[in-house]
Amino acid sequence: MQAFLERLEQDLARRQQNSLYRAPRIVSSPSGPEMELDGEQLLTFCSNDYLGLANHPDVKKAFVKAANQWGAGSGSAHLVTGHTQLHQQLEEALAAFTGHQRALLFSSGYMANLALLNGLTEKGDHVFQDKLNHASLIDSGRLMDAKMYRYLHADVSSLGRQLATVGSGQKFVVTDGVFSMDGDIAPLREMAFMAQDDDFVLMVDDAHGLGVLGENGRGSMEHFKLGTKQVPVLMGTLGKALGCAGAFIAADEVVIETLIQRARPYIYTTAQPAAMAAATLKALQLAELESWRREHLQTLIKRFSKGARQLGLPLMHSMTPIQPILAGTAVKALSWAEQLRQRQILVTAIRPPTVPDETARLRITFSAAHSESQVDRLLDALARIIKQDVA
């Protein structure tokens, strides 16, 4: 035991030395632009509540009402007695929203992604993943029996070269729709085109596209005007733009039935609370109807990227609410975040191993709940920090 504890202490010390140590902050206010953290009032640009629905009065009301009727917990897994009428309604609403035959709920996006590759692939299959796919997809690939390949980020020629190396076996290509740490959008149109020739199944994790992209918030597919034929398997999360918690996979009937039989992260876990399903149903309606949220978000994004370009900030190429500023080293990213914090602004520094070495960054995210003057306050603070950095 002593040797084990020493090993852990050494590892923690190493992380600290390399500016890679992480710790949760204690939040004492609801998620939103203005938050109280560790006793301090801060303007935040780090949540994934892109449409500002997490605190929408109607969403909260739906949650409370359902909690009063159905209780706090679901009591068991979906296949036992955890699948209530509300879960069923939400699955039907998600199927209608995405245009797929069916949708299946999961308790988190991480679990949905574990289910995706484990539940649908077999030994002898080949799974191609973008190098920058979300950690849950990469982990899912490590657990499956199929062989995994990782192509260069958003690079269809790299993908094409890798596809050409395999002979027999079903092929799958899996990609984030919007990349969580870069904010760029996968070249889905080209990929869907390739899928026709190459006969692979295209799977898209649209955690950051859903609710945000497309005229009706249907995500990356709507953005590129792609249908369910072109993207036959879609994964989406409910904890980002929809402001709730949980996730789903939407696909053909036979795909969903297979997941129900085989996907261990579906079978062996407690269903999300019915109240969460009720809240999500309301959030989904609002996301679709209140298109002003998407429009306002786009106004904020444009205002920020224009301002940041004028300041000469090393902005990454993104038209989504994820607007990273490249720092390079973890030390520099942390220093920028710390200087913002001194100005009562909270932005997270994203460091390896979440992003590749030497690409540590500030990950700035916007929400429809932000105002234009809050964006200006952020720009103003960044201008001062960068000036200091140069001096």
Ligand SMILES: *Cc1c(COP(=O)(O)O)cnc(C)c1O
């Ligand atoms: C957040 C995220 C997930 C995980 O979803 P959770 O519901 O938070 O577990 C999966 N994929 C991507 C791309 C994500 O950004």
